[in-house]
Amino acid sequence: MTLLTRRAAFAAGTAMLAVPSLARAQGAPIRLGTLTPLTGAGGPYGPVMANCVRAVIAEVNAAGGVLGRQVQLVSEDDQTNPEAGVRAARKLIDVDRVAAIMGTWASSVTTAVAPLCWESRTFLATVSGADSITALPHNGWLVRTQPNTTLQGRKFGEYVLELGAKRAFFMAPQTPFTQSQFTNMKVALERGGGSADLLIYDANKPSLRTEVDQALRARPEVIVLGGYTPDSTVLLRDIFRAGFRGKLLAFAYSVNQQMIGSLPHEVTEGIYTLAPSPAEGSGGFDRVKRIVGSDNPDPYTCQIYDHVNLVLMAMAAGRDGTGQAIRDSIRRVSQGGGERVDNAVDGLRIVAAGGKVDYDGASGPCDFTDAGDISDCRFRYEQVRAGRQTLLRIA
Amino acid sequence: MVSYIVFLLVIAGIYALLAQSLCLAWGVTGLVNLGLAGFFAIGAYASATVVKWGGAPVPLGLLAALAAGAIAGFVVCVSTLRLRDDYLAIVTLGFAEAVRVVASNEIWLTGGTDGISGIPAGLPRDWGQGFHLASLAAVSAVVGAVWLALRRLVASPWGRALRAVREDQVVAAVAGKRVTRLKAEAFAISAAIAALAGALYGHYTSYIAPEIFQPLVTIYVFLAVTAGGNGRPTGATVGAYLLIAFLEATRFAAEVVPGVSALQAAALREMAVGVALILLLRFRQRGIFPELNQKAPA
Amino acid sequence: MPEALIQALINGVIAGTILAVPALGFTAIFAVLNYPNFAIGALATVGAYAGWVGNTAFGLPMAAALPVAFVAAALAGLAVQWMAVKPLEAAGALMMAIASLAAGLVLENMLRFGFGNELRGFDLPLLRDWRFGAFRVGPQQVENFVLALACMALLWAFLRFSRTGRAMRAVADNRDLALLRGVDPVRVAAVTVAVGAGLAGMGGMLVGLDTSVDPLVGTRLVLSIFAAAVLGGLGSIPGAVAGAIAIGVAEEVAVLAFNPAYRLVVGFVAILAVLTLRPAGLFGTRAG
Numbered sequence: 001m002t003l004l005t006r007r008a009a010f011a012a013g014t015a016m017l018a019v020p021s022l023a024r025a026q027g028a029p030i031r032l033g034t035l036t037p038l039t040g041a042g043g044p045y046g047p048v049m050a051n052c053v054r055a056v057i058a059e060v061n062a063a064g065g066v067l068g069r070q071v072q073l074v075s076e077d078d079q080t081n082p083e084a085g086v087r088a089a090r091k092l093i094d095v096d097r098v099a100a101i102m103g104t105w106a107s108s109v110t111t112a113v114a115p116l117c118w119e120s121r122t123f124l125a126t127v128s129g130a131d132s133i134t135a136l137p138h139n140g141w142l143v144r145t146q147p148n149t150t151l152q153g154r155k156f157g158e159y160v161l162e163l164g165a166k167r168a169f170f171m172a173p174q175t176p177f178t179q180s181q182f183t184n185m186k187v188a189l190e191r192g193g194g195s196a197d198l199l200i201y202d203a204n205k206p207s208l209r210t211e212v213d214q215a216l217r218a219r220p221e222v223i224v225l226g227g228y229t230p231d232s233t234v235l236l237r238d239i240f241r242a243g244f245r246g247k248l249l250a251f252a253y254s255v256n257q258q259m260i261g262s263l264p265h266e267v268t269e270g271i272y273t274l275a276p277s278p279a280e281g282s283g284g285f286d287r288v289k290r291i292v293g294s295d296n297p298d299p300y301t302c303q304i305y306d307h308v309n310l311v312l313m314a315m316a317a318g319r320d321g322t323g324q325a326i327r328d329s330i331r332r333v334s335q336g337g338g339e340r341v342d343n344a345v346d347g348l349r350i351v352a353a354g355g356k357v358d359y360d361g362a363s364g365p366c367d368f369t370d371a372g373d374i375s376d377c378r379f380r381y382e383q384v385r386a387g388r389q390t391l392l393r394i395a
Numbered sequence: 396m397v398s399y400i401v402f403l404l405v406i407a408g409i410y411a412l413l414a415q416s417l418c419l420a421w422g423v424t425g426l427v428n429l430g431l432a433g434f435f436a437i438g439a440y441a442s443a444t445v446v447k448w449g450g451a452p453v454p455l456g457l458l459a460a461l462a463a464g465a466i467a468g469f470v471v472c473v474s475t476l477r478l479r480d481d482y483l484a485i486v487t488l489g490f491a492e493a494v495r496v497v498a499s500n501e502i503w504l505t506g507g508t509d510g511i512s513g514i515p516a517g518l519p520r521d522w523g524q525g526f527h528l529a530s531l532a533a534v535s536a537v538v539g540a541v542w543l544a545l546r547r548l549v550a551s552p553w554g555r556a557l558r559a560v561r562e563d564q565v566v567a568a569v570a571g572k573r574v575t576r577l578k579a580e581a582f583a584i585s586a587a588i589a590a591l592a593g594a595l596y597g598h599y600t601s602y603i604a605p606e607i608f609q610p611l612v613t614i615y616v617f618l619a620v621t622a623g624g625n626g627r628p629t630g631a632t633v634g635a636y637l638l639i640a641f642l643e644a645t646r647f648a649a650e651v652v653p654g655v656s657a658l659q660a661a662a663l664r665e666m667a668v669g670v671a672l673i674l675l676l677r678f679r680q681r682g683i684f685p686e687l688n689q690k691a692p693a
Numbered sequence: 694m695p696e697a698l699i700q701a702l703i704n705g706v707i708a709g710t711i712l713a714v715p716a717l718g719f720t721a722i723f724a725v726l727n728y729p730n731f732a733i734g735a736l737a738t739v740g741a742y743a744g745w746v747g748n749t750a751f752g753l754p755m756a757a758a759l760p761v762a763f764v765a766a767a768l769a770g771l772a773v774q775w776m777a778v779k780p781l782e783a784a785g786a787l788m789m790a791i792a793s794l795a796a797g798l799v800l801e802n803m804l805r806f807g808f809g810n811e812l813r814g815f816d817l818p819l820l821r822d823w824r825f826g827a828f829r830v831g832p833q834q835v836e837n838f839v840l841a842l843a844c845m846a847l848l849w850a851f852l853r854f855s856r857t858g859r860a861m862r863a864v865a866d867n868r869d870l871a872l873l874r875g876v877d878p879v880r881v882a883a884v885t886v887a888v889g890a891g892l893a894g895m896g897g898m899l900v901g902l903d904t905s906v907d908p909l910v911g912t913r914l915v916l917s918i919f920a921a922a923v924l925g926g927l928g929s930i931p932g933a934v935a936g937a938i939a940i941g942v943a944e945e946v947a948v949l950a951f952n953p954a955y956r957l958v959v960g961f962v963a964i965l966a967v968l969t970l971r972p973a974g975l976f977g978t979r980a981g
Contacts, residue, residue, distance in 0.1 A: 038661035039802075040609070043810035044907070047658040076646070077661035082510075083607045086600060087406065091646060094399030108604035111512050115601060119523070120398075132509055174499045174954055176509040200500070201948075202956040204913040206711075206900045209704045210948040213697065233812060234904045241822045241831045262814030262905050427787045429731075429794075474969040481729045481786055481927065482968060485919045488731075489961035492916055496957050614798060617791055662806040669799035673777045676792050680784060 029070040030321035032057070032311060033098035034304070035088055035113065040080030041203075042105045044229050044258060048292060049103050049304045050075040055291045056308045056344065063345045066316050074098060078105070082112035089113040093120045099315065099323045100125060102307040105300065107133060107176040117141055123326040125307035127300050130176035134371045140327050143310075143372040145303040145363050147276050149177040150184050155274060155379055156224055156249060157188025157196070163247050163272070165221035166194040171211065171235060172226025173203035181226060196224075203231040212238045225250040229259045240267045247272065252382065257296040257389070265387045273389065275299040276364045277380035280394045284309075284342035284362035296389045299363060306361030310334055312344040313359065316351040334359050335367035335375075401527045403639050405599055408534035411635035412592035413612075414619045415541050415628055420585035422625030422686075423549055425561030426578060427480060430471065430487030431589055431616050433494040436608035437467050438590025439597040440498060440505055443514045446598070453517030457594050464590025468583040476575045491610060498605040510604025514597050530599050537595065538632065541588060545628035548584075557581050558626075611665075615642070618672045624682025633683060641671065696827045701945040707834050709921075709941020710841045711903075715896030715914060716921040716933040717848060722889035724865035724928035726882055728786040732773050732797035733893050733918060735804075737911030740766035740894020741901035742804055742813075749816050755902065759840060762898035763891035769800060770890020771883065779882075797912075805908040813906040837899050844895055845934065848888070852930070857884050865928065917944070920960035924967050926974025936974065939963075 034053050036046030057073050065071055074096045078085035085104070092098045093116060100123035104110040107130035114133070117124040118141035126133065126144045129152075134144055147155075160168045168189060172178045178200060186196040197218050201211045212235070215223060223239060223246065225232050232254040239248065252275030260268050276299060278284055288297040288305045311326055313333040318325025333347065338356030341347040347357045359366055364377040381392040413431055420426045428434075441463035442456035451459070471490050475482040498505045505511070518529050548554050559567040560574050568574045597603045615638055623634025645667045649660035675682075715737050722730045730736075743765030747758040777796040781788040822829040852858040860881050863871035872878060897911045904910065921940045925932025940960055947959040967974060 034657075038658045038810075039665060039805065041606075041909075043658075043805070043909075044812060047656065047810060050657045074650075075657040077657070077664070079611070079661075081606055081609055081611070082602065082604055083406075083596075083612070087403070087643070088646070090399050090402045091643065094396055094402070106606060108508065108510050108602075108606045111510060111604070112600065112602045112607075130509055132512070136512065174508055176507070179502070179507075200952065200954045202496075202954050205944070205956055206904050206913065207704070207708050209708075210701045210945040211953050213700055213704075214948060214953075217697065230812060230905065230907060230909075233814075237819060237903065240819055241833075242829065243821050243824075258811055262812045264814075264817070264819045267819055421787075425787070427790065474965055478968065478972050479786075479927075481723075481790065482923065482972075484729060484787070484790055485923055486961075486964055486968065489916055489919065489957075489964055493958045493961040496955060500952065500954050611798075614794060617794075621791075658809060659806050662802040666799050666802040666806070669795040669797075669802070672795035673792055673799070676784075676788060676795070677777075677780045680781075680788070 027069060029072045030066055030315065031072050031074060031096050031098045032308065033092035033096060033101045034073065034075045034103045035078050035085060035092065035101050035109070036075070036103040036304070037080040037105050037109075038077035041228070042078075042080040045105060045253070045298065045300050046077070046103075048298060048301050049105075052288065052291055052301050052305050053102060053308045056305060060312055060344050060348065063348070066312050066348060067319065067321060069321060071312065078109045080106050080109070082106075082108045085109035086112050086116065089116050093117070093122050098122060099321055100311045100326055102311065103300075103304040104128060111136065114138055114142055121323045121327075123311065123323040123330075125311065127303045131180055132176070134373045138372065140370070140372070141323070143330065143368050145276070145306055145361075145366065145374060147377045148373055149180040151377070152274070153181040153184025154188045156181070157185040157194075158192075159249060159272070159274065159381070160185075160189055160222045160224070161192040161194060163222060163249075165247060167218065167220045168194065168196045168222045168224055169215045169218055169220035170196055170198045170224045170226055171215055172198075172200060173228075173231055174200050175226070178226055185224065201231070201235075203227060206234065208235050208238045209242070211235075212242045212244075216242055216244060220246060222247045222249055225254060227254055229254050229256060233259055233263060236263065236267050236271075249274070251275070251299075252380065252389070253299045255384065256298045257294050258298075260384060260387055260389070268384045268387070271384045273382045273384070275380045275382070276303075276374075276377045277394050278360050278362065278364050279378060282342055282360045284360060287343055288362045297362070302362035306359075306363050306366050309344040309347065309361065310359060310366060313347040313351060313357060316348050331368060333357050335365075398524055398527060401524070401531055403643060405527065405531050405534050407636045407639035408531070408538045409592045409596050409599070410616065410619060410638060411538045411632045412541060412595070413589055413616045414623065414631035414635040415538075415545055416585045416588035416592070417616050417620045418625060418628055418631035419545060419548075419588070420582055422620060422627070422631065423554065423561065424557045424578060424581040425480060426472070426582050427484040428487050428582070428585065429484050429613055430489075430491035432608040432610060432612040433487070433491030434464050434467060434586045434589035435593040435596070435612065436491075436494050436498060436605070438464050438593030439603045439608075440511075440593075441590065442594030443511045443597045443603055444504065447511060447514050453515065453598055456598070457591060460590045460594035461587045464587040465583040467590070468586025469579060471586070472579060472582040476578050488610070491608065491613065495605045495608055498608075505605075508605060510602060511597070512602045514601045514603065516598045516601065520601070534595055534599065537591070541591075542628050542632050549628065553577075614668065614672070618668060618675070621672060621675045621680070622682060624684035624686065626681075626686030627684045630682045630684030642668070697949055698946070700828055701949055702942060703828060703830060705942030705945035706938055707830075707838050707941070708945065709938035710838050711896065711899045712914070712917055712921055712941055713934045713937035714841050714844050714899060715893040716918045716925075716937045717845065717930065718889040718892030718896065719918050720922045720925070720928055720930065720933040721861075721885055721892070723922070724930070725861050725885040728778070728789040728793070729927070730778075730889070731790055731794035732770075732800060734911040734913075734915035735797035735800035736766045736770050736773070736890045736893040737897025737900070737914060738804055738908060739769045739800060739897070740891075741897035741906045741910050742808060743894065744898035745813050745815060745901060745906045749813075755817070755836070756840070759895055759898060762894040766894020766897070767887040767891035770886050770893070773800070773890075774883075774886040801908050801912065808908070810907060815902050815906075817902065833903065837902060841899060844892065848892065848930075851888070857881065861885055916957055916960055920964050923964050924974055929974065932974050
């Protein structure tokens with residue numbers, strides 16, 4: 001399957017180089033691109049994301065495609081580097097002429113790629129967390145499914161209080177959202193009579209013992225982990241060794257199935273995680289589980305699942321396989337009432353029949369503000385128990 | 396397609412400046428700069444901060460980048476010039492990483508890991524394709540100017556002295572060359588050229604962040620310079636354009652390798668860069684444009 | 694704060710001892726073959742993966758997985774040496790260094806191609822630290838510490854008592870003289886590369902035990918390895934050990950003294966300071 005689509009994509013690609021006008025004629029396939037990190041620091045996340053999109057598109061093609069046209073996917077590697085990301089995006093935009101680029105992960109890559117997208121009328125859907133991204137002058141050409149850090153920080157702070165703790169310690173590497181996450185968490189905590197401290201560590205260090213000692217000296221009741229999977233693995237080991245008996249709170253994208261699988265159970269036991277989530281009973285999350293073959297799909301994978309579904313349905317609703325149609329129509333399929341759907345195959349059928357859909361995805365209800373941020377989001381509160389993430393509640 | 400090629404030519408021009416920088420330091424003088432990415436970053440940040448936050452015109456930013464690069468180059472090389480050249484390689488490698496750490500953490504100055512976006516270009520961005528063509532003209536003009544200047548420098552008595560230092564420091568010193576001073580001058584000028592490349596990159600793409608300046612950039616430039624011929628500015632410049640052509644070609648080639656996942660294709664592309672460099676070093680060490688007078692008179 | 698400082702010192706000595714293993718590999722190759730092998734990070738990663746496979750697929754205990762790491766990294770090191778580096782001997786140390794850098798990139802991506810980017814953890818119970826009053830040490834750390842010391846002791850015995858080891862030292866001390874005395878340079882070079890790369894591989898596995906294994910596990914160590922080797926004097930075996938411990942301690946104390954995010958800068962500043970003030974390093978010889 002993969003083999004066939006790859007060859008087909010190449011054949012179409014070469015044909016397009018030769019006769020661009022022909023290739024864009026009616027009935028030609030619609031192209032979409034993913035730009036995820038396959039190498040570099042984001043390497044643990046990007047490959048699964050790209051595979052998830054491939055699976056969704058295969059399903060849609062099997063069901064007849066979009067607007068009667070097949071959909072082709074081109075997956076590029078941003079190397080977790082804005083320079084390489086921009087080159088890859090240029091190729092996606094100018095050579096493959098994709099209608100949308102999905103899944104940019106590092107905030108720096110998204111910030112670098114976004115101007116190319118809006119200048120060339122290509123839609124961009126991202127999972128990057130930095131608050132600054134939706135503040136770019138993108139004019140509607142960008143949406144992000146990751147809750148912004150103001151919201152996440154507040155949720156973390158409130159959850160610390162809810163766990164019956166007052167003193168929290170935030171440990172994170174330097175990322176575009178570390179400061180804002182901490183500030184907002186601190187505000188929420190202080191409002192409830194608590195306090196928070198921050199330690200920024202070097203994510204490449206093979207041992208964080210002294211950093212953990214430093215944190216424990218503040219006698220925190222909860223340690224909040226703000227890093228990604230590789231550095232959080234190191235940190236958790238050292239927290240365990242230090243005999244910390246308090247509670248641990250982390251992003252679900254860092255304490256994910258991959259990490260739980262690579263650490264002894266007693267290290268991850270009891271960690272609370274938060275991830276953006278749709279309302280209870282939404283089927284999108286279960287679909288992603290099936291696609292990636294894991295009970296606990298990564299939050300980024302859930303988000304890119306939403307990107308591709310929304311993009312496909314928006315093209316159908318806009319009756320055109322272009323970035324412009326996606327930009328103009330995405331909010332018509334993501335929000336505003338209509339038949340609830342959690343996948344593009346169902347959604348496309350309804351849209352084709354002239355119906356209106358309101359998509360509820362795997363990462364949330366996917367309703368967007370004008371700036372491109374999600375307007376409402378619940379969180380999955382989970383706890384690791386015996387090597388599995390166990391759902392506590394969705395709120 | 397046309398805009399893709401125009402864009403790549405601009406990026407290749409920026410890599411050409413980096414290659415010219417390395418040509419002077421490594422090819423002509425024998426100083427291995429594994430911290431090229433660090434000087435690239437210094438220039439990008441110097442110019443971006445002066446122009447965006449200081450409100451200076453772009454040419455002033457470029458001058459600031461040149462100055463910052465030269466100073467940083469001098470500081471980095473000065474402690475190792477009397478030692479074996481391997482020490483400089485290690486120090487520069489560490490320097491590039493240190494620059495990235497500082498750029499990530501000194502948020503007040505560099506915007507931290509968020510980077511600096513919306514850097515003015517000095518040319519109107521709303522010209523669409525015209526902007527990219529104008530940028531291409533501007534960057535190509537700088538590449539041409541640096542190429543001419545380097546050719547003259549390399550052919551001058553100063554350039555001959557540098558080559559003498561490269562061939563044999565002891566002989567050069569006995570012949571009355573001020574070896575340490577020559578090396579420091581060459582390295583500082585070379586660092587300034589790399590910084591200029593960084594400044595142009597920032598103004599063209601409007602955005603810089605610490606993650607751009609990874610060690611892989613340095614390896615790319617070594618590949619470019621080796622391919623073109625490390626002793627001649629012409630070789631280095633042509634090598635950079637070939638490098639970008641090669642990097643982009645691997646993208647299309649990876650799409651037709653059957654039966655590999657996207658991740659494996661990405662790994663194959665990076666492997667290709669390493670293998671190409673090894674093969675060139677082994678079989679075509681003097682590059683496409685080999686140095687004409689291999690042995691310089693001491 | 695004295696307790697915090699002492700604890701940081703303990704952590705630093707242990708971290709430094711583990712760092713000393715790959716640093717020894719790097720410096721040994723430099724001493725005998727006269728070039729800095731920049732593939733050292735990727736070779737450490739090879740060792741980490743080999744040890745991980747030995748441990749999780751074949752159920753080997755740590756002490757048995759360590760030789761697997763050694764052998765795999767040694768073979769990879771020899772492949773790098775013969776295919777990429779050796780043909781450039783005539784072109785000088787810098788060309789060899791650059792070739793090794795490229796070879797490291799190839800190795801890293803071969804591992805990525807085969808194993809993916811997922812984090813791999815050793816099948817090893819994690820134990821809480823032992824506490825001694827205000828201080829704590831981890832059983833795992835102690836085990837790694839002892840394993841690292843054992844690696845060093847073996848290396849020392851090899852260099853001191855075996856014929857090949859003595860030949861290596863002779864070449865390192867004075868190449869021409871050693872050749873005159875009939876040392877086989879090809880054999881010595883091969884053994885040195887194998888031992889050096891093997892040490893890097895064991896170092897990579899020791900770090901992987903403590904963290905997890907992914908294609909970048911060795912690359913993350915590279916700057917600390919270089920800093921350690923330069924600090925001790927490039928090419929000096931005891932210097933690499935002392936340098937590694939000094940870097941280990943400096944990196945931990947830096948956490949208390951400055952911003953912990955500046956760890957890498959500490960190593961860099963240490964290199965610059967040493968080269969400026971005492972270029973031969975703490976123990977070094979061959980700076981000139």
